[in-house]
Amino acid sequence: MKDGPDIARLAALIGDPARANMLSALMAGKALTASELAAEAGIAAPTASSHLARLEAGGLVRQRRQGRHKYVTLAGDEVARVLEGLMGLAAGTGHLRTRPGPRDAALRKARVCYNHLAGDLGTRLYDSLAARALIRAEGESVSLTPEGAAAMAAFGIDVAGLSRGRAPLCRACLDWSERRTHLAGSLGRALLTRIEELGWATRQGESRIVRFSPAGEAAFRRDLAPI
Amino acid sequence: MKDGPDIARLAALIGDPARANMLSALMAGKALTASELAAEAGIAAPTASSHLARLEAGGLVRQRRQGRHKYVTLAGDEVARVLEGLMGLAAGTGHLRTRPGPRDAALRKARVCYNHLAGDLGTRLYDSLAARALIRAEGESVSLTPEGAAAMAAFGIDVAGLSRGRAPLCRACLDWSERRTHLAGSLGRALLTRIEELGWATRQGESRIVRFSPAGEAAFRRDLAPI
């Protein structure tokens, strides 16, 4: 019974450790070059080149040539969402869960999910927006209420500009650590950008960790997520 | 950068064609025996036995011995959700999308997603319940409103009994064909059961297709999803 699309091709593509490491690295949202990805995966350049060709053929990543560099990004939000879902399952069914280190704790608190905020603070933000009726969840497609649009504008976000884009404004994304939803879509991206602009948080090196300053986290809880 | 859980193990597990076919077959929700799954995957019994052992070790399926049979089911809703997500991605990025046959059309209209209703009618039901404020979506966790509980009781569902269970009553599940949400959780399962009880629809053989009778579909649209 092969009802439905062919899963195996895609899962096998993700299922190689080297490729999985590349994809995980790309979850940080930044475009990485082929050599950087090779280093991330711990493999030689030729091997990485072969893997990247397959990932692109499989539609999981996009490549953009610039000079003699080749910049690679995830192919889109949907890919990121599926990867996040797999992480959730792997975290739950994963065998012999080792004691989470400080690095892991930081990841669970706040991290980048491709281009928006995830982790404890990410889901907290989402819940708060929903509780205050600034967003309304109608299943997968989340919409911004008029009050929400006003609040976002007050926070310094060009909602009208975002709405003009082709990408959906709001989207729900399932969090692997919290097993709850956080906000994706172009608004989710804009919020994270604005948070960084305001100096509330900075990305930690090349990792997915988003490090909030004490003052930044206080401001975040006051202005964006006052439950 | 191996931030986050180990995806590769899990994806590799799903990534083998034989195992993927088994998992797809199990998405129909019914428990299948090892030999049935071997037939689904088109492999010999010993091979299937090995695959099933790995799937169980990986936490993707559960096995229950009964006499000389071994009944296999998916390990839970979360597994089904991830598989459905992979199908969505595969349907989108899948190369050379063949013209959907009549079988495919039926799948897209109404099918079983592990234990609840998915496809066009599934998302329609979800949207209708949300529009009439019978359910309220707060991200991933959907809740039943008092009005919703009354409506469900009127439809012949023992809401109180379901609430006593350990499983969540409502859950959002992303649809691979519609790319929208449908209703999972114990209420989702109960609704599908009730729909079959009323004779509105029957499962098509061993496939995931749910075949509505003309009268059944009319009743469904009138009683459950009047937009």
Add this chain to the structure above:
DNA sequence: CGAATGCTTCGGTTAGCATCGAAGTATGAA
């Protein structure tokens, strides 16, 4: 108690693929 059915273990074969070194191509810098 046989006989049949369902599943599992074992051993050996095979195919696929990840891997890297070396050589090749393109871009940019000196």
Add this chain to the structure above:
DNA sequence: TTCATACTTCGATGCTAACCGAAGCATTCG
């Protein structure tokens, strides 16, 4: 032009795992 860097192609190697036949248990049926 010449050299260096970034990436790709090619060829060879080695490992993993999918696969099945045969034999071994366990359960059920006659």
